Amino acid sequence: MDVxxxxxxxxxxxxxxxxxxxxxxxxxxxxxxxxxxxxxxIVNYYxxxxxxxxxxxxxxxxxxxxxxxxxxxxxxDILIIxxxxxxxxxxxxxxxxxxxxxxxxxxxxxxxxxxxxNPYNIYLxxxxxxxxxxxxxxxxxxxxxxxxxxxxxxxxxxEIWEHLKKKYKLKKLGIVLTDSHITILRVGVTGIAxxxxxxxxxxxxxxxxxxxxxxxxxxxxxxxxxxxFNGLCYGYRDLEEIMRIRGAKVDHSTLQRWxxxxxxLIDQAVRKTKRPVGKSWRMDETYVKLNGKWIxxxxxxxxxxxxxxxxxxxxxxxxxALSFFRKAIRENNIPEKVVIDKSGSNKAALDAINIELDQxxxxxxxxxxxxxxxxxxxxxxxxxxxxxxxxFMCFKSAAITxxxxxxxxxxxxxxxxxxxxxxxxFENFAxxxxx
Numbered sequence: 491m492d493v494x495x496x497x498x499x500x501x502x503x504x505x506x507x508x509x510x511x512x513x514x515x516x517x518x519x520x521x522x523x524x525x526x527x528x529x530x531x532i533v534n535y536y537x538x539x540x541x542x543x544x545x546x547x548x549x550x551x552x553x554x555x556x557x558x559x560x561x562x563x564x565x566x567d568i569l570i571i572x573x574x575x576x577x578x579x580x581x582x583x584x585x586x587x588x589x590x591x592x593x594x595x596x597x598x599x600x601x602x603x604x605x606x607x608n609p610y611n612i613y614l615x616x617x618x619x620x621x622x623x624x625x626x627x628x629x630x631x632x633x634x635x636x637x638x639x640x641x642x643x644x645x646x647x648x649e650i651w652e653h654l655k656k657k658y659k660l661k662k663l664g665i666v667l668t669d670s671h672i673t674i675l676r677v678g679v680t681g682i683a684x685x686x687x688x689x690x691x692x693x694x695x696x697x698x699x700x701x702x703x704x705x706x707x708x709x710x711x712x713x714x715x716x717x718x719f720n721g722l723c724y725g726y727r728d729l730e731e732i733m734r735i736r737g738a739k740v741d742h743s744t745l746q747r748w749x750x751x752x753x754x755l756i757d758q759a760v761r762k763t764k765r766p767v768g769k770s771w772r773m774d775e776t777y778v779k780l781n782g783k784w785i786x787x788x789x790x791x792x793x794x795x796x797x798x799x800x801x802x803x804x805x806x807x808x809x810x811a812l813s814f815f816r817k818a819i820r821e822n823n824i825p826e827k828v829v830i831d832k833s834g835s836n837k838a839a840l841d842a843i844n845i846e847l848d849q850x851x852x853x854x855x856x857x858x859x860x861x862x863x864x865x866x867x868x869x870x871x872x873x874x875x876x877x878x879x880x881x882f883m884c885f886k887s888a889a890i891t892x893x894x895x896x897x898x899x900x901x902x903x904x905x906x907x908x909x910x911x912x913x914x915x916f917e918n919f920a921x922x923x924x925x
Contacts, residue, residue, distance in 0.1 A: 546575045548583070552646070553653055555579075563654060568664035571650070573640050573684050574628060576667065582638040591627065591636065598625035598638060618643070620682070626669070643667055643685035651687040664688040750887065753894035759922050760897040761821065763906040768792035769826040771818075772865040773836065775806060776873060779881035780888055787872070787892060788814035790828075791865045797900050798822055802889045811839035819843070827854040829861045871899060 541559045555575070563569065577583075584594060592613075596602065599615040602625075615625045617639055628637040640646065651665045667685035683691075695709040773790040786806045790798035799818035803810035811833075819825075824847065830836045837855060844852040875895050882888035900906065901922070902915050909918045 543575070546578045548578060548581045550579050552576065552579055552650060556650065556654060557657070560654070563658045563660060563663065565660055566662045566664075567660075568666060568688075569650075569654065570666045570668055573643070573667045573669045574637055576640040576643075576646055577628075577637050580640055582640060584636045584638065586629070586634050586636060589636075591624070591629075594627060594636060595625050598627060618684075620684070622682075628669075640667070640684075644687075647685040647687045662688070746887075749894060750890055753890045753897070756897050756919075756923065757893045760900055760906060763908060763922055764900065765796075765905050765907055767796050767798050767822050767905075768794055770829070771798050771825045771827070772829045772862050773798075773814075774831060774862055774865045774869070775833075775836075776869045778802065778876060778888060778892070780804075780885060781883060782881065785885070785888070786810065789865060789869065789872070790814075790818055791868050793864070795864055795868060796903055796905050797868070797896060800892065800896050802885070802892055804885065806835065808835040808838045808842075811836045812842060815839055815843055824851055825853055827856060829856045829858055831859055831862050832857055872896065 543555055543559050546555070552575075560569070589597075595613050595615065599613075599617055600619075601616040603614040613624055615622060617625045620626070626639040629635070647665050647667055651663060654660070654665075655663050665685075665687045666683050668681060669684050670681045692710045695706045698706050698709075700706055770793040771790045772793070773788070775786045775788045777784045778787050779785075785802065785804050788801040788803060788810065790800075792798055799814070799821055801810070801814035801817055803813065828840060830840070837857060840853060840855050844855075847853075872892070872895060876892075879891075882891070898915070898919065901909065901919055904911065906918070906922055908921065910921075913921070
């Protein structure tokens with residue numbers, strides 16, 4: 491069972507005006523956590539916690555399980571319960587040695603698409619209005635048993651909702667029964683919501699404009715599926731959809747304006763509190779898409795993987811490399827050694843800087859692909875976040891957004907002074923911005 495806690499957004503969040511006072515900015519904005527979530531790339535507007543129970547048996551009652559393992563709930567929480575424990579408590583179990591699985595599928599399905607060429611015993615079926623393989627029969631993590639779909643999922647969800655609302659004296663509470671299954675013709679497992687209560691499952695875009703300014707006539711979005719997405723990357727429009735779960739009207743353009751306005755303040759605060767990096771740097775550049783064309787993100791980490799600095803450029807040449815190294819040295823002092831790849835422009839930039847330095851303070855330059863693996867591996871976290879943005883439309887927006895992502899990444903690495911390992915990344919972020 492999982493619980494998500496959120497901070498309440500004000501109804502007028504779209505009308506908030508940025509403050510000129512830097513420190514007051516992130517304190518005043520009720521959407522600061524949402525902004526941070528976009529930069530980190532996961533739905534950490536939500537505080538997510540898991541509750542592990544004992545091994546559920548037929549004799550257990552759902553109310554007793556909830557009372558025992560759910561310590562506290564607050565307004566606007568969403569409680570996510572795996573449907574399997576409901577099935578077990580309902581006695582929806584069949585011993586494997588008493589029935590063939592194919593016969594059980596035919597017994598459970600409402601509609602089946604048979605195939606005489608099916609080596610995997612996976613049958614496309616409809617069960618309780620859901621298109622699902624094998625009528626939803628589950629045989630994982632339960633010894634010698636098949637677990638069937640729970641009965642009366644709607645009634646069960648409402649009963650849980652009413653029980654918890656009464657116990658914790660809540661007005662707003664969401665309940666979701668979830669399951670996961672393989673999908674025909676697709677690789678991997680898909681998560682689905684089987685039952686819900688406490689919030690609307692659909693959001694209508696009918697009458698709104700699409701990205702081409704055309705009026706939408708039929709579009710409705712199933713937002714309930716977002717309720718158990720965690721650890722995923724999102725863009726502005728995805729976070730707008732997620733907020734519909736709470737009924738919060740946060741337009742994607744509002745999020746974009748927040749990024750442009752507040753990321754420079756975040757970058758400034760992180761640089762001000764950033765710990766000194768090591769004297770051995772690994773430098774490399776990676777690609778970022780701008781208006782369908784590639785531009786270049788110069789990055790460096792030290793031998794321990796801490797971020798040294800970053801620099802976005804439309805060109806990949808000596809001038810761009812020189813600008814990056816001057817910025818990195820200005821912010822972090824002169825390193826003793828720098829490891830780069832076989833790039834001639836990077837080597838030329840370092841040679842040019844060495845000429846300007848005293849002989850006792852020149853940098854050692856190593857061109858070694860293997861030694862540079864650390865920075866190349868570190869690129870993955872940034873590129874993973876950028877991948878879901880599908881490119882940028884203007885250079886300024888790209889530079890500011892990347893600065894925010896890099897800043898949050900440095901906080902996650904523990905590179906800022908005063909960070910507490912016992913606090914979440916967002917709590918450390920909030921502490922820095924309100925110091």
